[in-house]
Amino acid sequence: MRWLQYMDKGVPRYGILTDAGITPVEGSPFDQYTVGNQSLPLSSVRLTLPFVPRTFYAVGQNYAAHAKNYPGAKAGTPAQGLPAKPDVAYRAHSGLIAHDEPVVIPRDSTSLHYEGELVVVIGKRGKRISRESAFDHVFGYTIGNDVSERSWQRIDRTPWRAKNADTFSPMGPWIETEVNLSRLQTMVRVNGAECTRFRTNDMLFGVDTFISAVSQYVTLQPGDMFWMGTEGTSPDLKPEDVVEVEITGIGVLRNRFVLEDA
């Protein structure tokens, strides 16, 4: 099943996407809801973030080639090697934008990269979750582009602006609840040309490992999300580039990159 949110008279509303279009929903899939009986064409609405996110967990360096040749590595620091355990990081909501909204390139940015990522959406509260029951806590999956300014990442002590500047976290277009992780492929295209392709589930630490590890210390809540990291590297992006992150079986997240107004 595909869940999304769209703007309905200025307010986000949940809907279910089928071949016939969008069926509006009263309420939230994370709580109680009732399904309407009309249907809207997908092309007639503006999509917003596919759900209201709570804690934004971000997994870093979770694929071998990206971790070994980390494009955000600070100059003069020794190579870190692969992570030894699933230590997660946090991001702010302030950079989140929806499918088809523009990523604004700050004027002083010099090396802006995409990072196509699987996003795991938590649907069920839990603490001290076992790896075996971890997927019971997953509501579904969507797609994120963890836009990263490499020159800032190298000189700042934290990724606060490198990964959290306004518009740097596109997510969407919808949540897919039926997914076979082992079959997924992630592709990233710039202006239609494929630049990156990897098996989505070739992670150093998998979805179940992260859910179990984090929940030993932190209660997971419906609406929490894990961005699972990326593989490979991106070319430097330019104004007017259109970046599409596709994950097979989920969909395509598309955003145009535009230069900030002077």
Next chain:
Amino acid sequence: MRWLQYMDKGVPRYGILTDAGITPVEGSPFDQYTVGNQSLPLSSVRLTLPFVPRTFYAVGQNYAAHAKNYPGAKAGTPAQGLPAKPDVAYRAHSGLIAHDEPVVIPRDSTSLHYEGELVVVIGKRGKRISRESAFDHVFGYTIGNDVSERSWQRIDRTPWRAKNADTFSPMGPWIETEVNLSRLQTMVRVNGAECTRFRTNDMLFGVDTFISAVSQYVTLQPGDMFWMGTEGTSPDLKPEDVVEVEITGIGVLRNRFVLEDA
């Protein structure tokens, strides 16, 4: 003026604290509100978080002695020196608890510290804010205790559990809107005995510097908050310790530390 939130029939409600008690408010100080005409004794209510926080900015190593002798430094890494610029970090909301709620010590914790911190509450949206106008965007100030597990901080790649485990972020008891930063002192007491005292405003980078720097890249929103860092070091805390963080002119944030159930 002092703003707080308290539980009213199971739902948080804003109130204004005066010598006569709490005056209930309809709405929110960050939006529209109307002030009631009754008054409740402070002792008759249960306080909750003093406001609904949005982005949780956390300033690290912002006082000289704490930064020079950083208790969370990783073994075998070279001394970092003082930060050269105001790079902020993020924390999750999942650890937030109110005044008088217990901090739960995980069973495998071996070195748990307090960090008494000034919390700056943003009241007005803004981007590219100048240092000169930064304080126009401040709604008021409250108190945070950035509870930190030092043994985890030394071995983990990120502070995800060391500073974000459940109950590790006490905040309150209320927001004070009238503050003279240059006069404030922060004191931390354990079981009534003062362990730490410092001039709250003796920061490496001040409130106006952080607001201006962060807002060059990220839009600040009402309800965003900056935890401004701490000075000195804490003793290792034990079960049943009561930690009070007092900032003169604001109030006292008090929390008991209890051992996690087996």
